[in-house]
Amino acid sequence: MKFKLNINQTLQRLLAQEDTDGDKKITIDDKGPKTFLLEDENGNSLNIEGTYHLSNLLQELALSKKSNSEFAEINSSEIIENPVSRISRKIKNLYWNGLTRTIDAKGVAKIVEDDKIENAISYLYVPATDTVAFEYFKNLEASIPKLKVVQLAKDISSEYVLTLNKKPGILALALQQDNKEIKGVPFVVPGGRFNEMYGWDSYFIAIGLLLDNKPELAVGIAENFKYQIDHYGKILNANRSYYLTRTQPPLYTSLIVAITENSKPEKDWIAKHLHTAIKEYQTVWMQEGKRLTPNGLNRYKAEGIGLPFEVEVGHFDDVLEKYALLYNLPLREFEKKYLDREITDASLDAYFVHDRSMRESGHDTTNRFVNVCADLNTIDLNSLLYKYEIDIAFLIETEFDNHFTDEKHTTYSSEYWKEKAAFRKEKINELLWDTNAGIYYDYNFVKNEPHQFDAAATFYPLWANLCNAEQAEVLVKNALPKFKLKGGIAGSTKEAIDDLDVNSPQRQWDYPFGWAPHQMFLWEGLLNYNYVNEAQEMIYRWLWLITRNAVDYNGTIPEKFNLETSSLKIFAEYGNVGTAFDYITEEGFGWMNASYQVGLSILKTELKEELEKLTDPDTLF
Structure with missing residues (x-):
């Protein structure tokens, strides 16, 4: 009617x-x-x-x-x-469009809108290696109020990036020629105050886009990944000036494989992205003394100087207070002087090396990584790099007849990459797998000991397919119940944070908070090892949580959930992005949207029927 x-x-x-x-x-x-x-x-x-x-x-x-x-x-x-149909339909037909951006004549004004930083001028930085883009954007300055286009220096050192903090801005992304018109290559932002392209968010978003028959947007994400590696040296935490020293969890090859299997692109497209993925692997991850450690495994190790620029005033008060006392200064005055490098302190600088590395990991923040991240061979990073090596071997074998020559004219077979993956797997089993605890721990290569913090990253090896059958069984039967709550798995076990100092702040990637990437990796990992019933249960729990909250809260699709309360109401650290809108959300939240579509694509019909009735998962499982 x-x-x-x-x-x-x-x-x-x-x-x-x-x-x-x-x-x-x-x-x-x-x-x-x-x-x-x-x-x-x-x-x-x-x-x-x-x-x-x-x-x-x-x-x-x-x-x-x-x-x-x-x-x-x-x-x-x-x-x-029905709420399930409605949420899925809105994601496909409304939310993805609401999150799509371009940096070009039509889109740049929207992308430089900034509720994070109040600038009289909106800065757009263009890499020195892209003169065509610099000329294009310079020509836009007169027609866009407040826009100031600046060409970056050729040498993007930590010292140089520090100088940009006086005038922070957005970094240019890829352009393309379309019917003689220059346009920005589209990408999809997470949503809310995150109005820029984020590294690992974009991978999960792309998987949702492929499911929703929007391959051109997934390809656009891959093109912008390639642009960032070619012109900024890495896939950035996000395309902002103060992230130039920081990368993100490596998921580029997983995206190339997903696009290849879904959309069957031209061989030339696969080749150019494989070239760039190998370059990223070698230059970002496998440089000794940086993100490669002496034992052959990897760590997160962001560069940069001093205080991370993106945090709000007061975020580090618990850390800075003792230094303010040491220097006999009021807290805010010390913070400003340290930020401006009028004061330097070696021990505080070391703390922030770990903090920026934690942010590079995507897990910002977690007590697992505080003041130690750069000393850790993390299970999540090494699982992702194992998958990189396997992905590259797979593409060479299936798309290039087991013979691929990179940009340095080195020719590879799939066996070369399989050997690298086998070495990494052996080292992970030697140093990161705890047989007695039945869990993967990060390894502190400085202290030569396990870093015993029970984190949801322990399930990454299931997703990367590097476990043997016995390890998988132990993880599923013994570890999974420790993380499982009504609505999915938490970022850590409750015991992990109970063991912390009572003054440790609550951090959003720890218990009791649940995040879409952890759920999606878990689901695929369970299916990799044929734990179908367990996968169905965990998918149902997460989709029930999203649906229940959308029904109760005007269609809200937030960034994350409190799994202890099954609620989107979160007050730890940065609150919950995606909950602030009037009348209707037209975005949802990027990886949450993707997790809903992915979960629905796998969930069995009988469980979809229960989901439509919002049947409590604890009554089903």
């Missing part, structure tokens, strides 16, 4: 009755009657009841309002739509 409604009148009446807390949403926190009679001039009527259906009406009215028409036709089927 279709209702012809006066948009503003209906919207105002609905909000006045149901939005009792005034946040422009209808949620379970509102105290209205939760029933609303919908009537139109044609005599149609429908009594809408319950938070979910009322919030759907609000969302449809808000979307109709964008047409600038006085009246709109609202279809009752969209108001009473």
Whole structure:
């Protein structure tokens, strides 16, 4: 049934009755009657009841309002739509579009909008190695208020990057020629205040895009990965000036393989990306004394100087207080002087080497890595690099007849890369696998001992397919229950944080918080080893959590969840991105959107039916 409604009148009446807390949403926190009679001039009527259906009406009215028409036709089927179908449909048809960006004449104004930094000028930095892009963007300056285009120095040292902190800005990404018009290669941002391209977020987003039949956007992400490696030397934490010294978890080859298997690109496309992936592997990860350690395994090791620029004032107060006392300065004055390098302190500098390396890992932040990250051969990084080596071998074998010559004219067979993977697997088993505990720990190569913190990264080897059958069984039967909560797996076990100093702050990648990347790696890992029932259970738990919160909170798809409370209400560290919007979210959150689509693509029909009824997972499993 279709209702012809006066948009503003209906919207105002609905909000006045149901939005009792005034946040422009209808949620379970509102105290209205939760029933609303919908009537139109044609005599149609429908009594809408319950938070979910009322919030759907609000969302449809808000979307109709964008047409600038006085009246709109609202279809009752969209108001009473099953929540699972509705969430998936909105992700595919609305949210991905809302998160898509380009850095070009049409898109640059949106991308330099910045609620993180208040600048009178919006800086766009272009690499010295891309003169075509510099000329293109320079020509845009006059037509875009506040835009200032700056060419980066050829030598991007830590000292140079520090100078950019006086005028931070966005870094240019790839351009393409389209019918004689220069356009930006599209990419998809995480959402909310994250209005730029993030490294490992983009991989998970791309997997969701491929599932939703948007291969051109997944290819765009790969093209922008390649651009960053070619022009900035690495896939960046994100394309901001203060991230130039920091990379992200290596997932580029996994994306190349996913695109190759999904979209069957031209051989030349695969070859150019394989060239760049090998270059990244050799220059970013396998340089001795940097991210390669003497035992042959790898670590996260971000460069940079001093305080990480992106954090809010006060974030490091617990660390800086003792130094402020030591230097006999008020805390804020010491922080500013240290940030500006008027004061230097070797021990504090060392702390921030570990902190920036932790942020490079994607796990920002976790007590697992505080003041130690750069000393660790982490299980997550080494699992990802094992997968890199296997991926490169796979592509050479299946796409290039086992014969591939790189840009330095070195010819490789798949066996070369398989041998590297075999060596890494042997070292992981020697140093990172704890037989007695039945878990993978990071290894402190400085102290030559395991770093015993039970983290969800222990399941990465399942995803990378490097476990043997016995290790997989121990992880699934013994380790998994320690991480499992009603809505999925937490970033660590509760015991891991119970063992910490009582003054340690709560950190968002530890217990009780749950994140989409950990769930997605776990699901695929379980399926790799034929733990189908366990995979189905863990997928259901996560999708139930997303659906339950979307139903209760006006369609909200947040960055992460508190698994202890099965709630999106989180107050640790940075709060929860994706929860701040009026009337309707038009973005969701990047990797959360992807996890929903991936999970639904795997979930069995009978469990989808239970999900549609929002059956509590603890009653099913």
